[in-house]
Amino acid sequence: xxxxxxxxxxxxxxxxxxxxxxxxxxxxxxKSLDSIFxxxxxxxxxxxxxxxxxxxxxxxxxxxxxxxxxALDAVKEIRVPISAKSVAxxxxxxxxxxxxxxxxxxAELRRLSPQLHFDGSFDxxxxxxxxxxxxxxxxxxxxxxxVVQILNKKRGTRFSKDDELSVTRLAKxxxxxxxxQAQLGAQRRGTKFxxxxxxxxxxxxxxxxxxxxxxxxxxxxxxxLVEQFKVPKAELGASLSQYFRVPFVEFDGRIIPPPDLMxxxxxxxxxxNLWLPIRREDNAIVxxxxxxxxxxxxxxxxxxxxxxxxxxxxxxxxxxxxxLTMAGDEVHSRDSIxxxxxxxGNEASVEREETAGTDIDENDSAVIRLANQIIIDACKARAxxxxxxxxxAQHDTMIRLRIDGQCREYQRIPGVYRRxxxxxxxxxxxxDIAERRKPQDGKIKFRVSDGRDIELRVATLPTQxxxxxxxxxxxxxxxxIALDKLGMTERNHHEIRAAAEKPYGLVLVVGPTGxxxxxxxxxxxxxxxxxERKIWTAEDPVEITQYGLRQVQVQPxxxxxxxxxxxxxxxxDPDVIMVGEMRDEETAAIGIEASLTGHLVFSTLHTNSAVxxxxxxxxxxxxxxxxxxxxxxxxxxxxxxxxxxxxxxxxHPEPGExxxxxxxxxxxxxxxxxxTYDDDLVLYRGKGCGxxxxxxxxxxxxxxxxxxxxxxxxxxxxxxxxxxxxxxxxRDEGMTTLVQDxxxxxxxxxxxxxQVKAVAIK
Numbered sequence: 001x002x003x004x005x006x007x008x009x010x011x012x013x014x015x016x017x018x019x020x021x022x023x024x025x026x027x028x029x030x031k032s033l034d035s036i037f038x039x040x041x042x043x044x045x046x047x048x049x050x051x052x053x054x055x056x057x058x059x060x061x062x063x064x065x066x067x068x069x070x071a072l073d074a075v076k077e078i079r080v081p082i083s084a085k086s087v088a089x090x091x092x093x094x095x096x097x098x099x100x101x102x103x104x105x106x107a108e109l110r111r112l113s114p115q116l117h118f119d120g121s122f123d124x125x126x127x128x129x130x131x132x133x134x135x136x137x138x139x140x141x142x143x144x145x146x147v148v149q150i151l152n153k154k155r156g157t158r159f160s161k162d163d164e165l166s167v168t169r170l171a172k173x174x175x176x177x178x179x180x181q182a183q184l185g186a187q188r189r190g191t192k193f194x195x196x197x198x199x200x201x202x203x204x205x206x207x208x209x210x211x212x213x214x215x216x217x218x219x220x221x222x223x224x225l226v227e228q229f230k231v232p233k234a235e236l237g238a239s240l241s242q243y244f245r246v247p248f249v250e251f252d253g254r255i256i257p258p259p260d261l262m263x264x265x266x267x268x269x270x271x272x273n274l275w276l277p278i279r280r281e282d283n284a285i286v287x288x289x290x291x292x293x294x295x296x297x298x299x300x301x302x303x304x305x306x307x308x309x310x311x312x313x314x315x316x317x318x319x320x321x322x323x324l325t326m327a328g329d330e331v332h333s334r335d336s337i338x339x340x341x342x343x344x345g346n347e348a349s350v351e352r353e354e355t356a357g358t359d360i361d362e363n364d365s366a367v368i369r370l371a372n373q374i375i376i377d378a379c380k381a382r383a384x385x386x387x388x389x390x391x392x393a394q395h396d397t398m399i400r401l402r403i404d405g406q407c408r409e410y411q412r413i414p415g416v417y418r419r420x421x422x423x424x425x426x427x428x429x430x431x432d433i434a435e436r437r438k439p440q441d442g443k444i445k446f447r448v449s450d451g452r453d454i455e456l457r458v459a460t461l462p463t464q465x466x467x468x469x470x471x472x473x474x475x476x477x478x479x480x481i482a483l484d485k486l487g488m489t490e491r492n493h494h495e496i497r498a499a500a501e502k503p504y505g506l507v508l509v510v511g512p513t514g515x516x517x518x519x520x521x522x523x524x525x526x527x528x529x530x531x532e533r534k535i536w537t538a539e540d541p542v543e544i545t546q547y548g549l550r551q552v553q554v555q556p557x558x559x560x561x562x563x564x565x566x567x568x569x570x571x572x573d574p575d576v577i578m579v580g581e582m583r584d585e586e587t588a589a590i591g592i593e594a595s596l597t598g599h600l601v602f603s604t605l606h607t608n609s610a611v612x613x614x615x616x617x618x619x620x621x622x623x624x625x626x627x628x629x630x631x632x633x634x635x636x637x638x639x640x641x642x643x644x645x646x647x648x649x650x651x652h653p654e655p656g657e658x659x660x661x662x663x664x665x666x667x668x669x670x671x672x673x674x675x676t677y678d679d680d681l682v683l684y685r686g687k688g689c690g691x692x693x694x695x696x697x698x699x700x701x702x703x704x705x706x707x708x709x710x711x712x713x714x715x716x717x718x719x720x721x722x723x724x725x726x727x728x729x730x731r732d733e734g735m736t737t738l739v740q741d742x743x744x745x746x747x748x749x750x751x752x753x754x755q756v757k758a759v760a761i762k
């Protein structure tokens with residue numbers, strides 16, 4: 001009997017050996033890592049008699065391990081950081097083998113290493129219960145190339161030494177296979193169009209056909225793909241970006257190549273070599289070229305821009321030619337910014353020689369042209385603000401533009417012109433050019449080349465060293481946005497409409513400067529702007545005009561303030577009054593009085609949140625009972641950068657990113673949304689393209705927090721309750737905070753959490 005048992009054991013061992021050899025042969029025969037991940041991983045699992053198995057490869061660039069699996073006929077990827085926060089990450093980090101009987105036994109994990117930690121998030125999401133773990137590094141010549149992790153042995157309480165030996169042999173084979181695949185991948189480096197083939201936009205035969213056509217017509221393949229094969233330019237750009245590992249930049253007529261760099265380069269040389277400096281970014285010059293791997297041309301770039309930090313970007317030949325043509329037109333245009341700055345430099349040199357220590361005059365023709373061109377270029381670039389920042393006569397004056405909420409360097413001009421430029425802008429704004437010791441405010445009316453009239457709100461501020469900064473807000477006259485296009489949630493949209501249709505009461509829109517308060521108010525006014533309602537507005541300045549509204553520009557310098565305008569309105573038979581801002585107790589008190597005497601009053605205020613607005617107005621000295629009776633609703637809002645629709649892509653977030661979203665929204669409240677972390681969860685991000693200047697963002701979207709003055713809220717206002725109490729009641733009654741509304745916009749793919757956190761904290 002004993003002999004028979006030993007024979008059976010020997011036969012089983014031989015069968016296992018044969019299966020193991022078969023597995024090893026299959027691994028060596030695999031054509032790619034993906035086939036090992038997807039096709040062979042299941043056979044390994046059956047061999048070890050376990051419930052689950054994950055085979056990871058190492059991504060050294062991202063310091064992560066990753067695996068791939070098949071889900072609903074689509075290959076998906078999971079990634080884990082190389083760190084002690086998970087067993088697999090710990091094994092990749094330390095090269096130790098982990099063999100535990102219970103993953104949740106902290107004492108057993110500590111005996112192996114005090115650092116070792118089991119990440120149970122997968123179990124929580126799926127309901128799977130991890131028990132035994134056998135995890136081993138995949139090594140080749142001492143280098144970690146991957147990790148084998150096997151979970152829950154079907155027979156026995158833990159993985160045996162024989163299991164460890166089998167995994168060791170398998171891991172050795174995998175190490176050789178992973179290394180071989182890496183070398184093969186390096187040899188077959190791929191082509192510029194692999195991404196297009198992988199995305200199903202083209203077949204290899206079509207690529208070959210396009211190459212043939214390009215040779216016949218003596219043009220580049222990219223032009224053939226766009227024109228003949230109708231490949232979207234953004235997708236072609238993504239393919240080039242992935243291949244060359246640099247950003248893709250598409251032609252945009254609003255992008256102005258740095259004139260101070262262009263004037264030192266010969267245009268004909270750039271056209272022959274197809275490259276040009278396109279912009280400054282993070283103390284580097286971004287140079288656009290059609291082939292960033294052309295060593296001869298790249299070396300020429302570094303020679304000609306010696307001493308500068310260079311960052312390469314890839315573009316289509318046709319787009320680069322268009323940029324160069326536009327740059328040529330700029331060079332030949334008398335009013336190009338490059339020519340103006342060149343003139344400034346020449347005149348400044350002469351001035352220093354002839355009249356040392358004397359500044360240039362503000363009536364100089366180059367200064368006048370410069371001031372005009374700065375405004376024109378800012379409008380072309382969709383800038384909301386222009387910042388002129390001098391640093392003394394010995395340093396260049398920097399000019400920055402705020403576009404989609406972020407400042408970008410636009411140009412530098414000789415420091416000797418700092419006072420002349422500031423004086424010219426003050427003349428245009430009808431300010432006192434002799435007064436440089438105190439701040440001044442004014443307005444510039446300006447007509448751009450396309451016939452549009454714009455207005456700029458100008459603020460001057462004295463800065464250190466006897467300098468004077470100028471900040472100009474660009475106010476383009478526009479039509480109001482429809483109320484249902486503001487991006488409000490269904491609840492917020494319903495409540496603001498309900499408040500706007502009331503016969504009397506007070507509606508406040510609050511937020512910092514530049515958060516879109518006036519835009520929102522005009523959208524609400526447009527909703528109720530009907531012949532039977534008389535609407536008066538007092539604004540500073542009148543940014544948006546509407547037919548049917550009687551709009552008044554206040555002028556504090558002559559005593560015509562918001563408060564004075566409101567008193568006048570009450571004698572002019574109003575139904576609705578909109579006052580640009582409640583800056584003081586007098587304006588606020590008149591607004592409440594008007595709302596209590598049968599008028600609907602709209603206004604704005606600079607506060608951080610809807611609830612804090614109530615406390616701010618009470619602190620101004622308003623009567624809490626009158627204020628509570630008058631108040632209908634308070635809308636707090638911010639503007640977040642919107643993900644560019646041209647290059648927006650889906651991605652599966654990491655568990656940590658999802659947890660951050662949950663905590664930002666509030667764990668209990670988030671559960672009510674019914675959004676769970678699973679393989680189907682996707683968020684969105686911008687890859688970067690020519691339309692968004694390779695930032696991934698273009699335009700802005702609003703996030704809102706709307707407090708309704710219910711009976712319970714009015715009682716809290718009357719009793720001067722604390723902010724925390726009012727916020728709790730408001731949230732219980734359905735208010736979503738700014739951050740919560742932002743998270744909803746993230747889930748909808750409009751923005752990302754980074755942009756929400758940049759403008760709101762609660």
